[in-house]
Amino acid sequence: MSPKKITFHKRLPRIRATKREYDETVAKMAELGPFYHNIYLKGIQTTGVHDHPLPIWDKLHPHLPADIIDKKCLDIGCNSGFYSLILAKGGAEVLGIDNNQAGIDVVAQAEWLESEFQTGAKFEETSIMDLSASHKNTYDMVLCLGVYHHLPDTDSVLQKINQVMKKDAMLLFGSATNRYGPSEYYAEDSAEFANDPTCYRIATPEDILEDLADNGFTLIEEVWVDTSVFYGVFKKTKTTRKKTSRFTTEKIAEMVAAKKKVTKASKSSKKKSKK
Numbered sequence: 459m460s461p462k463k464i465t466f467h468k469r470l471p472r473i474r475a476t477k478r479e480y481d482e483t484v485a486k487m488a489e490l491g492p493f494y495h496n497i498y499l500k501g502i503q504t505t506g507v508h509d510h511p512l513p514i515w516d517k518l519h520p521h522l523p524a525d526i527i528d529k530k531c532l533d534i535g536c537n538s539g540f541y542s543l544i545l546a547k548g549g550a551e552v553l554g555i556d557n558n559q560a561g562i563d564v565v566a567q568a569e570w571l572e573s574e575f576q577t578g579a580k581f582e583e584t585s586i587m588d589l590s591a592s593h594k595n596t597y598d599m600v601l602c603l604g605v606y607h608h609l610p611d612t613d614s615v616l617q618k619i620n621q622v623m624k625k626d627a628m629l630l631f632g633s634a635t636n637r638y639g640p641s642e643y644y645a646e647d648s649a650e651f652a653n654d655p656t657c658y659r660i661a662t663p664e665d666i667l668e669d670l671a672d673n674g675f676t677l678i679e680e681v682w683v684d685t686s687v688f689y690g691v692f693k694k695t696k697t698t699r700k701k702t703s704r705f706t707t708e709k710i711a712e713m714v715a716a717k718k719k720v721t722k723a724s725k726s727s728k729k730k731s732k733k
Contacts, residue, residue: 475500539568
């Protein structure tokens with residue numbers, strides 16, 4: 459018997475819907491929204507707060523292996539789940555992880571979309587740092603897209619990513635960047651950047667590359683979607699060594715506490731507005 463063959467789809471499938479199904483989908487999107495990823499489902503698009511991820515996907519997927527069937531993939535900061543869903547549709551075994559953001563249950567969004575597209579992707583509300591030791595040397599591919607600039611301590615996270623990847627595994631990485639100026643860090647007031655209390659840094663591509671290299675990753679290909687976001691395909695080339703973080707433990711704890719305070723205030727504000 460010939461091996462199972464799955465076409466690596468460049469798009470999520472279109473799903474037809476009756477008028478009743480369409481209305482139910484509209485109501486569900488309103489209940490779970492807003493969505494970070496704009497995804498078309500049953501004739502309607504999720505109420506996204508950002509552009510559709512397709513332009514990014516169109517730039518990234520040519521750099522992926524032609525055959526991802528049964529490859530184990532980890533999508534860190536999966537958000538509404540677009541990349542997890544499309545990789546799982548291509549035959550990969552995908553785990554998408556994220557923490558709920560500013561009162562938006564992104565994992566619930568991803569799980570609902572999975573119930574509609576039925577790709578086989580799995581989602582979990584957790585962080586890369588909380589994954590158990592059983593994940594060590596597990597993944598053939600890791601996605602870390604739009605996460606780096608939200609991390610108070612990049613070294614600890616990159617070291618953990620290194621640990622869960624197999625030897626020679628692939629890392630798809632993306633971060634907001636300051637391409638034409640110096641790196642800027644928002645340790646004292648993370649709300650400085652675009653009124654985003656979860657943003658801790660906007661680094662130059664050079665600083666990002668140095669950070670990744672120090673933690674065991676080698677750049678294979680740079681992928682520029684626009685001038686403000688750096689994407690790259692990396693390969694795990696060595697086991698990372700323990701490295702001193704740019705911030706002290708006390709400073710990191712202070713930054714995280716400030717972030718939680720802002721997030722709590724945002725949730726409280728949303729609840730009041732719904733009353």
